[in-house]
Amino acid sequence: MANSIPLLTPQHWKDYELIDCGDFEKLERFGDHVLIRPEPQAVWPKGLTEEEWTKRHDIRFKGRSATSGDWLRKRPGLPDRWHINYRNADVSIRFRLGLTSFKHVGIFPEQAVNWDYIAETVKTFRTKRPKVLNLFAYTGGASLIARAAGADTTHVDSIKQVVTWANENQALSGLSDIRWVVEDALKFVKRELKRGNRYNGIILDPPAYGHGPKGEKWKLEDHIAGMMKDVVGLLDPHEHFLILNTYSLGFSSVIVENLVRAVYPQADNLETGELYLQATAGSKLPLGVFGKFRKIGQP
Template identity: 30%
Template structure:
């Protein structure tokens, strides 16, 4: 039986860390709404649906809250921005807090609004693993959320992404948290190319985050598919890792099973200790996110 939004909101507030206003309220079947996902993003609400409409009862309840409500169809082009369906008109760009860390979010952006909610616990652990004197590489960095957390832990970060607007967005996130981006590194380009370059240069890191898209193609036409090439990515990154360092290996590819993902990482990281941790407590539905901490002694 589906629960009301208000009921789910109060329940989820008891599960998330303090000073967090970015979290999942309704996670599909976990709350009795198959293929419907509702996220709280500060004082805005994002409803995402997969091959279905917004349930009538849920849409009516959300419309009565007097907050901006947006809808995104997951079966359509993932780059399409959400459409506002209820509530007052507020600026599309705004700031919101996660675990005491500020991020700029953008309801006019396609693909994502600036942060991936299912990585919240990993971001906290990256901060806990980072300290002064460490170097952390954040690949496929998007808006640099992992980089911000690592820098708050004291590490010097390298933020790597193919899109220049994402790197500028990451710089803004640093500034929001009182971190001078000029003291950090930013690299634009293909991750595999940069990892090869870092290895040739002998440039190493104490921590590396690997969270690639499920599919990509570089400017040379080389195709990357997570289910086929994730092990290659780990092998390349391993060459850039300091002895005693760590990697965070994750993927949201639903075609890839947890066991196959682990086998790929194990084959590319022989002798490493692998740690699998749970999904965030507000994600009560499908266990889709593959995630492993890889530690070398």
């Protein structure tokens, strides 16, 4: 009998809904607005009719190139920016969304699975004020969750504009004192190793490709093994968690498992699997693979 791969999907969203996906697009509700965006993973036919998609959506992204495009509004007055909330059993946070030229809106809803794990783990730790490091941190969903759960949180991203965006989300969420770092993640990790710093939690959600603030090149398959070897050196040996999330068509949960085992064979409670969003119309949309483990201190 074949081993089944764990498939996880968010359970607590009220302000987000994947309505349908297919034909390389997805129909999504973010708060009060329904968007159509490209989705390269949705290779199957749509569950709803084109007429239903046209009727339901407010705003549609149309690409001009492989990396940029325009938002087409169905009617005047639809905003460029708006807010949504996320709440689970432990914490509540708030986001500012925005229509960017590269189809993103400032949040990856499937990451709520990892947010729940972060909040639960931080609140379970015996360390009074655990230290959490969020690398490739984008607009800060994981950083906000960690801080709201009581962690001393450091947020690292190479793009100044998204760190500023994350700071806006901190204020919207009624939080403070997140440490903001605009730097290449690889360089930051190596510097922290030299300083002898340790963290109780580390979160990585690296892109397939990217650039640092000084033009440093990042390619997931070329750099992730070396980076993971350095990252696990930052873990507090007594109480910790680590989450690695990858969104790359070439990565599987087996690759992530092998990677984690190679650099940290003593990992307790290692879980690997795939994140997905469940469409109301029926399809499951795969959105990356994860590996995570934790160690809770003894009483």
